[in-house]
Amino acid sequence: MKVMFIGAHPDDGESRMAGLAARYIERGGEAVLVSVSNGNAGHHQLQPDELARRRKEEARRAAEVIGGEYIVLDHDDARLTPSVEVREELIGLIREFRPDLLLGLRPVDYHADHRAAGTLVMDASYLLTVPLVRPDVPIMERMPVICYVYDRFQKPLPFQPDVAVAVDEYFEQKARMLACHESQVYEWIPFNGGMLDQVPEDEDKRWEWFRERCRQRFSRAADLFRDKLLERYGPERGREVQYAEAFEVCEYGRQPGPPELEELFPA
Numbered sequence: 001m002k003v004m005f006i007g008a009h010p011d012d013g014e015s016r017m018a019g020l021a022a023r024y025i026e027r028g029g030e031a032v033l034v035s036v037s038n039g040n041a042g043h044h045q046l047q048p049d050e051l052a053r054r055r056k057e058e059a060r061r062a063a064e065v066i067g068g069e070y071i072v073l074d075h076d077d078a079r080l081t082p083s084v085e086v087r088e089e090l091i092g093l094i095r096e097f098r099p100d101l102l103l104g105l106r107p108v109d110y111h112a113d114h115r116a117a118g119t120l121v122m123d124a125s126y127l128l129t130v131p132l133v134r135p136d137v138p139i140m141e142r143m144p145v146i147c148y149v150y151d152r153f154q155k156p157l158p159f160q161p162d163v164a165v166a167v168d169e170y171f172e173q174k175a176r177m178l179a180c181h182e183s184q185v186y187e188w189i190p191f192n193g194g195m196l197d198q199v200p201e202d203e204d205k206r207w208e209w210f211r212e213r214c215r216q217r218f219s220r221a222a223d224l225f226r227d228k229l230l231e232r233y234g235p236e237r238g239r240e241v242q243y244a245e246a247f248e249v250c251e252y253g254r255q256p257g258p259p260e261l262e263e264l265f266p267a
Ligand SMILES: [Zn+2]
Pocket: 008, 009, 011, 012, 111, 114
């Protein structure tokens, strides 16, 4: 079984699907995270070229944590548009990997790049099966199931999960993956949020600080979508889940019935 996530930046997927990705790999499957942009706008001190190089290396190390792969495409950060060129590049990538499950962002988001990446996945979906589009790469005979990963945006429609998976056992790996994006989690994001002074200098203390932040962040989906967890794991285990990942089925992919949904999202 293969899962592919397509986001806009290196670090978009980790908190929302890396537990599921780790589970795929643990079961002999494959997982690829794609960043459509090279992330070269996300810093307050580095120049774009240097930042792009650094982020590519951070992404490579993040994927290594779970034994997956990170593909960072070379499009400018903060300038992503759902263009035909990028769409066809993604169609080629998706067809070559042939995922059973394709994950993306909803086109409802504060960040224009995230909206563009979400739209690109939807724009690519039907065309995955059209031979005259990207005739150099064989079509997918079977449309993958396409799902959105969790986000917190409410308008015009909030995220409505169809399935949630418990990922407690992958908490450390997920946090370590995210922590590989040092230019972001220890530098740019705290700077942008006006809290750079809260980041400890000592490496161990810094990791402790970040792991605590991950605890809060990763527990949100379990708290919000407890009903889905109870449905899936029963009242006892469902109540105890601390960290979960939730997914909403996109109407443009193959529509899975309950047995296939369970297979694609192993408990
Ligand atoms: Zn992002």
